Amino acid sequence: MRITSKGQVTIPQHVRxxxxxxxxxxxxxxxxxxxxxxxxxxxxxxxxKALVEKMRGRATVKMTTDEIMALTRGEH
Known part of the structure; x- marks a missing residue:
């Protein structure tokens, strides 16, 4: 196995x-x-986890958790 100039190596399929x-x-x-x-x-x-942390606090719609859950469940 040879390492590329970028420091990469292919892991053989049987090992993966x-x-x-x-x-x-x-x-x-x-x-x-x-x-x-x-x-x-x-x-x-x-x-x-990184994605959730990045998105935390960015919501633009002011809805409660109960309102969001009702919406996702199709409740009126």
């Missing part, structure tokens, strides 16, 4: 399949001495 590494899966590297290990990140929903 065995580890369940789907597209957009968060991974992390653990370095112990001269060995690096690749593993799934412990918190795989970081992207979702």
């Amino acid at each position: 399949k065995k580890l369940g590494l789907l597209p957009h899966t968060e991974v992390e590297f653990v370095v112990e001495g001269n060995v690096a290990y690749l593993k799934k990140a412990k918190e795989s929903n970081r992207r979702g």
